[in-house]
Amino acid sequence: MRALVLLWSLGPLLWQLRTSLLPPDALVGQGPTAWTLENYRLVLSGDPPLWASLRNSGLVGLGTTLLTLSLALPCAYALQRHRAGLLGWGVGAVLLAASLFPTVLLFLGLLEMARSLHLANSLTALCLPYTALALPLAILILRAAIAALPPELEDAARLEGLALGQRLRSVLLPLLAPALASTAILTFLASWNEYPIALTWISRVDRLTLPTAMARLAGSSVFTVPYGAFAAATVLGSLPLLLLVLVAQRWIISGLTQGAVKG
Amino acid sequence: MSGLQLQQLSRRCGDRLVLEHLDLAVAPGECLALLGPSGCGKTTTLRLVAGLDPCSGGRILLNGEDITARPAGEREVAMVFQSYALFPHLDVGENLALGLRSRGIPRAERDRRIASVLELLQLTALVRRRPAQLSGGQRQRVALARALLRQPRIVLLDEPMSNLDARLREELRPELRRLLCGGEPPVLYVTHDQQEAMGMADRIAVLQAGRLEQVGGVRELYTDPASRFVADFLGRPAINWLPGRDGTALGLRPEHLRPRPEGGLQARPERREWWGHQQLLWLETPRGTLRMLLPEGAEAGAEGLRVGWRAADELWFDAAGQRLSAEGPWRQGLESGAV
Amino acid sequence: MIPLLAVDLLLMLPALLLLGVVFLLPLLRDAWLSLHASTVVTGLMAVPNGAANWWRLFDDARFRQDAFQTVRFTGVSVALELVLGLGLALLLHRPGRGRALLRALVLLPWALPTTVMALGWRWILNDPHGPLNGLLQAVGLPTFGFLTTPSTTWLAVVVADVWKTTPFVALLLLAGLQSIPVDLVEALQLEGAGRLTILRRLTLPLLAPWIALALLFRIAQSLGVFDLIQVLTGGGPAGSTESLAMYAYRQSLRFLDFGYGATVLMATFLLLLLPGVIWLLLQNRLPRRTA
Missing domain, CATH: 3.40.50.300 (P-loop containing nucleotide triphosphate hydrolases)
Incomplete structure (x- = not known):
């Protein structure tokens, strides 16, 4: 049973890996099955080189993660204090709704915004909508984590004379480290994978993020079959996430479930 | 100040x-x-x-x-x-x-x-x-x-x-x-x-x-x-309550009940817990179940005994739970227990 | 003492402000645009045109087709994801060696970018060189145009979506399974209940709120499906896999008809409200989720 599940989950991925290591002729059954790194050389030296979009996605991911954490934490902290009240309930409901919302419905309005504010093609600006998309889940996760802390800890810190900022820094932050890690990883994942907004905001080839670069690769050649190059790009684009998931699966799972449980 | x-x-x-x-x-x-x-x-x-x-x-x-x-x-x-x-x-x-x-x-x-x-x-x-x-x-x-x-x-x-x-x-x-x-x-x-x-x-x-x-x-x-409330909250085993007239209540602490050769209430031990230095008895009496603490050495036979208390140990309360003095018409009918 | 409420509102303000700008403004803008003509003809200026966009929507066979295809895709893929996700969650819940690794590996398809994996599936389903057709050939069958047959291509899209999002559903349900106290299971076992009885009488009822949440989340996301289909089929063949979001995208960015694109988006949004309202109504009838 487990083997079957693993085959289903990993089969397509492993097939991509295999494809990426074969010359084009072998893929269409006309050449010998000789392993080669040619596809990787092709994608990495293409125009634009794939590593540029990997770098762009990484930068946007990092910026988004930092911005999301710094906005979500104070919000979650304040929200938790009003958990029982109407304010907490209302904001919580809005956050849940926003976290369910398919973001593709926003692209038109965001596109116009980018145009009128001259934000198009700016990777820095792209962090803003990405942060907004990540915020609902981030706040819900952090609020749940704060709710799980014993309230006496903060009382004790107050009695020790620690001001709000000091309490956040020296008590709340270290205690929330696991939840912050979950939030950071999920935010990074979402930002790394986002497509519709990047599609409409970014048109300059050297600014493409990974998903848009991949889609461009696909769109540019519907009937030709550079699948070896596709596969190499897939593997390269997946590798960072693969490592992230393997290293941090515990935090991903706890973050997702916490946000959902208490949401 | x-x-x-x-x-x-x-x-x-x-x-x-x-x-x-x-x-x-x-x-x-x-x-x-x-x-x-x-x-x-x-x-x-x-x-x-x-x-x-x-x-x-x-x-x-x-x-x-x-x-x-x-x-x-x-x-x-x-x-x-x-x-x-x-x-x-x-x-x-x-x-x-x-x-x-x-x-x-x-x-x-x-x-x-x-x-x-x-x-x-x-x-x-x-x-x-x-x-x-x-x-x-x-x-x-x-x-x-x-x-x-x-x-x-x-x-x-x-x-x-x-x-x-x-x-x-x-x-x-x-x-x-x-x-x-x-x-x-x-x-x-x-x-x-x-x-x-x-x-x-x-x-x-x-x-x-x-x-x-x-x-x-x-x-x-x-x-x-x-x-x-205070009488009830303080003291373990808990105080005994006997209903008096007009909604009044008499509180008697278990250690204040004593075996008597005569007078008092007729009581039959239902259950006992032995605590080392004392024992706690549940007594069946005509006025309800009473808990009594017996010091080490004192004995109560299984067949029955008479229990009483000192009038000075009685704690009386009115229907609203306020304390009453130890003398008053509410004692009528219960003075028989006091010795 | 500083009023606590003021401090708290101040702490929430930046996040809520950004959310308002990114979520609320575009929606309001869409609603507004849907009552305007904004095309190449108007020089991309918004000119009020009453309900003209909406009348056009009701008469638009392509919109109806895409709405049907979107709902069909949603219904079938979410149903499959729920059933498979439940099975997967039960499997992952069972104690055993390497459970953490198994969870991580199973999670992978969900974590990878949709566009990336859509490309992968395009190759797997390729006719005639993909591995799936290779398999068909190997057993002596003719190859099949998984992505080029209008009547069945939507099923290929469903398969790719199920592959990618079942792990997410499984994870949510796994959290639900873990919230069920072991005592309850053991109490039922002492009553002599078998595994099937436990599943039916205890697990599923207690899992109901989690299932409802997973359903809501998946239905909402599926009704807005875009990335996967855009890359896997481009909406084809012959528009047979086009979704509402793709239609709106095409209207606005290919035909530069922003007014009508916004109308399609608003219509999709209204469609989306339906499961949300149903979920809200169900909320009071389900046991509360506990952690």
Whole structure:
């Protein structure tokens, strides 16, 4: 049973890996099955080189993660204090709704915004909508984590004379480290994978993020079959996430479930 | 005026009155226990004094100075929490240093004070351990150390021993008294355990549903309860209740019942618990089941006995639960038990 | 003392402000645009045209087709994901060696970018060179145009979506399974209940709120499906896999008809409200989720 599940989950991925290591002729059954790194050389030296979009996605991911954490934490902290009240309930409901919302419905309005504010093609600006998309889940996760802390800890810190900022820094932050890690990883994942907004905001080839670069690769050649190059790009684009998931699966799972449980 | 005064202290949560016009005074060095069932307002009182929750009305005076509006961090309050509230990410030394550091106390002074408190509580060897690596008793000592470090103007203890086992609690009581009580600051001690209150406190304030039922010395509360609630809440095994006329009730403590050669009530032992130095009997009598404590050596045969009590030990209460004098028409019909 | 409420509102403000700008403004803008003509003809200026866009929507066969295809895709893929996700969650819940690794590996398809994996599936389903057709050939069958047959291509899209999002559903349900106290299971076992009885009488009822949440989340996301289809089929063949979001995208960015694109988006949004309202109504009838 487990083997079957693993085959289903990993089969397509492993097939991509295999494809990426074969010359084009072998893929269409006309050449010998000789392993080669040619596809990787092709994608990495293409125009634009794939590593540029990997770098762009990484930068946007990092910026988004930092911005999301710094906005979500104070919000979650304040929200938790009003958990029982109407304010907490209302904001919580809005956050849940926003976290369910398919973001593709926003692209038109965001596109116009980018145009009128001259934000198009700016990777820095792209962090803003990405942060907004990540915020609902981030706040819900952090609020749940704060709710799980014993309230006496903060009382004790107050009695020790620690001001709000000091309490956040020296008590709340270290205690929330696991939840912050979950939030950071999920935010990074979402930002790394986002497509519709990047599609409409970014048109300059050297600014493409990974998903848009991949889609461009696909769109540019519907009937030709550079699948070896596709596969190499897939593997390269997946590798960072693969490592992230393997290293941090515990935090991903706890973050997702916490946000959902208490949401 | 020195010591702590609470004047008409009130706390409202939504439209629920958690604490209603509480008047209470604690002298310097006095240990006052706040005793009551859960939800009676005792922890609320403590949090108001600490400044952790805002008052809805009334004043808090410390040594004659109004501190009602002062933020918690500036009240110089030492508090020991039920859960100890030690910071799990800091070791013992860092836990103690956190507050001193935030107050800007210089490093040398800080180290000296921490070292002396660690010494006093025999925690020196544990200074680099995290709370998770300590036993319950050790955690409690660290929480105490943090309170002592403070040189507080008030000491507040919120069920500080309820997470410890019974044996350890008994051992710690004198130590807690020695360390915290008898100095300059007044001590407020919240507990739902009457034995702990009796063992720790100079005086006890019994709270119920946000109101003060009675405040007084330990002995006074036991022998002269102002209300039926206090009589019922204090004393284990619990007091016996016999219905009197017009909704009145007679309270008789189990140790005040005595076997009599004649007179009193006819009683048949239904069940007995042997406690070593005493035994507790459940007696079936014409007036209902009574619990009686028999001292070691006294015997009650299985076939039955007569029990009685001294009129002076009777505690009478009216239908509203207020105390009545020991003489009155309500005694009619029950004087037969008194001997 | 500083009023706590003011401090708290201040702490929440930046996040809520950004959310308002990114979520609320575009929606309001869409609603507004849907009552305007904004095309190449108007020089991309918004000119009020009453309900003209909406009348056009009701008469638009392509919109109806895409709405049907979107709902069909949602219904079938979410149903499959729920069933498979439940099975997967039960499997992952069973104790065993390497459970953490198994969870991580199973999670992978969900974590990878949709566009990336859509490309992968395009190759797997390729006719005639993909591995799936290779398999068909190997057993002596003719190859099949998985992505080029209008009547069945939507099923290929469903398969790719199920592959990618079942792990997410499984994870949510796994959290639900873990919230069920072991005592309850053991109490039922002492009553002599078998595994099937436990599943039916205890697990599923207690899991109901989690299932409802997973359903809501998946339905909402599926009704807005875009990335996967855009890359896998481009909406083809012959528009047979086009979703509402893709239609709106095409109207606005290919035909530069922003007014009508916004109308399609608003219509999709209204469609989305339906499961949300149903979920809200169900909320009070389900046991509360506990952690």
